Amino acid sequence: MPSPVIPPLSSAAFALRAAAVTLRADPFEVGDEAALHHEADALIVVDDGRIAAFGDHAALRRALPPDVPVTHHRDALVVPGFIDAHVHYPQTGIIGAGGKRLIDWLNHYTFAAEGEFVDPLHARHVADLFLDACLSHGTTTASVYCTVHPASVDAFFAAAEARGLRMNAGKTLMDRHAPDFLLDDAQRGYDESKALIERWRGRGRLGYVVTPRFAITSTPAQLEAAGALLAEHPDAWCQTHIAEQLDEVAWIAELYPERLDYLDVYDHYGLLGPRTLLGHGLHLGEREWQRCHDSGTTVVHCPTSNAFLGSGLFDWAQAKKTGRPVSVALASDVGGGTTLSMMATMGAAHQIAQLGGHRLSATRSLHLATRGAARALQLDDRIGSLTPGHEADLVVLDLGHSPLTRLRMKRCDSIDQVLFMLMTMGDDRAIREVYVMGRPIGVERLRMAVADDAASATA
Numbered sequence: 004m005p006s007p008v009i010p011p012l013s014s015a016a017f018a019l020r021a022a023a024v025t026l027r028a029d030p031f032e033v034g035d036e037a038a039l040h041h042e043a044d045a046l047i048v049v050d051d052g053r054i055a056a057f058g059d060h061a062a063l064r065r066a067l068p069p070d071v072p073v074t075h076h077r078d079a080l081v082v083p084g085f086i087d088a089h090v091h092y093p094q095t096g097i098i099g100a101g102g103k104r105l106i107d108w109l110n111h112y113t114f115a116a117e118g119e120f121v122d123p124l125h126a127r128h129v130a131d132l133f134l135d136a137c138l139s140h141g142t143t144t145a146s147v148y149c150t151v152h153p154a155s156v157d158a159f160f161a162a163a164e165a166r167g168l169r170m171n172a173g174k175t176l177m178d179r180h181a182p183d184f185l186l187d188d189a190q191r192g193y194d195e196s197k198a199l200i201e202r203w204r205g206r207g208r209l210g211y212v213v214t215p216r217f218a219i220t221s222t223p224a225q226l227e228a229a230g231a232l233l234a235e236h237p238d239a240w241c242q243t244h245i246a247e248q249l250d251e252v253a254w255i256a257e258l259y260p261e262r263l264d265y266l267d268v269y270d271h272y273g274l275l276g277p278r279t280l281l282g283h284g285l286h287l288g289e290r291e292w293q294r295c296h297d298s299g300t301t302v303v304h305c306p307t308s309n310a311f312l313g314s315g316l317f318d319w320a321q322a323k324k325t326g327r328p329v330s331v332a333l334a335s336d337v338g339g340g341t342t343l344s345m346m347a348t349m350g351a352a353h354q355i356a357q358l359g360g361h362r363l364s365a366t367r368s369l370h371l372a373t374r375g376a377a378r379a380l381q382l383d384d385r386i387g388s389l390t391p392g393h394e395a396d397l398v399v400l401d402l403g404h405s406p407l408t409r410l411r412m413k414r415c416d417s418i419d420q421v422l423f424m425l426m427t428m429g430d431d432r433a434i435r436e437v438y439v440m441g442r443p444i445g446v447e448r449l450r451m452a453v454a455d456d457a458a459s460a461t462a
């Protein structure tokens with residue numbers, strides 16, 4: 004076996020020693036065993052914000068210059084930073100506001116909360132709190148819905164930039180079927196989005212997402228404007244919701260009688276493609292799944308939200324049908340979702356799959372929240388796996404974060420069982436440390452900051 008090579012390092016380089024696990028291929032394509040890369044005793048060398056080397060500790064240590072400091076994390080597992088592919092930061096304060104179904108939930112809780120984001124100070128306060136909460140749950144990248152107010156996007160991007168985070172976000176477009184204080188119109192939505200793209204595109208690690216909320220709250224003219232924005236800015240992403248609940252699907256059929264189905268509405272306006280993320284997709288037909296496959300569009304599974312709002316069960320048989328698999332990523336969908344923890348979300352995805360008669364392995368769940376999500380975002384050349392050259396967004400998971408996990412760990416005899424235990428029992432207490440571009444954020448301090456911010460937030 005050839006000796007491992009470590010590239011020349013700067014004086015700021017450091018290394019982590021711990022067990023580590025990452026995906027090196029898509030387990031839905033090649034099977035779990037071939038896709039998962041587990042190092043029981045790994046060395047991860049970090050330099051200038053990037054992973055310089057990753058592999059077996061004993062082998063790599065021989066090639067590591069002796070002056071490079073090594074932090075040894077015992078009883079820990081290093082994974083790539085989690086990616087939340089669909090989340091609404093303005094809904095942070097209404098997480099767990101329940102008892103309703105989608106349309107009533109939007110009208111009763113969501114729109115009132117989003118109305119407050121007309122105030123830029125409120126927007127920045129919630130953006131800071133949201134991002135610190137994401138980080139303390141191990142999430143280092145997300146695809147984020149802001150509100151209709153451009154100030155909500157400015158606040159979010161400024162907060163993300165200050166933390167050096169790779170974040171995608173956009174102004175929510177909505178010009179009907181919502182309170183007046185949340186509506187733009189097709190031209191204003193276009194102009195404001197364009198100005199935001201020009202202001203933030205390519206700045207730091209930020210990306211702009213053209214974000215019509217869904218086809219109920221956008222007129223055909225607004226969807227057409229969204230399509231124009233995407234055509235003019237091929238580096239932008241697109242996100243929206245689709246087929247979350249049946250009464251929503253029926254309403255779409257009334258609003259767009261000329262279209263084949265729900266997906267065809269977005270297709271008609273040029274909104275599908277490999278940079279598009281469609282939230283939920285619980286009630287799609289065969290033709291729609293086929294079209295998602297053909298267009299390279301991602302469907303984002305939001306299991307805690309689907310259970311909380313009674314939306315339905317994700318159809319894994321359709322999503323990964325042999326011969327025409329669809330790209331799937333995992334998401335919290337807070338505030339319809341009930342946790343920012345992607346580990347808890349992975350656990351919920353397993354439960355939803357069980358209810359639907361499918362088995363979702365721990366390896367596949369991890370893929371959906373890391374490498375698979377990075378692929379869905381076309382960012383898998385930068386984030387989502389422990390790969391030399393990638394940005395060093397890392398999470399150190401504590402394998403003994405509670406008495407019950409310590410007890411359970413004694414009986415875990417494979418990495419699959421460890422991952423299953425983490426996604427079943429894990430939450431933010433399992434996050435020992437998070438690195439953003441190689442910089443440790445100090446999870447304990449961050450948790451206190453989130454608690455202080457939440458205490459001082461206006462009701």
Ligand SMILES: [Zn+2]
Pocket residue numbers: 089090091244282336339
């Ligand atoms: Zn959503």
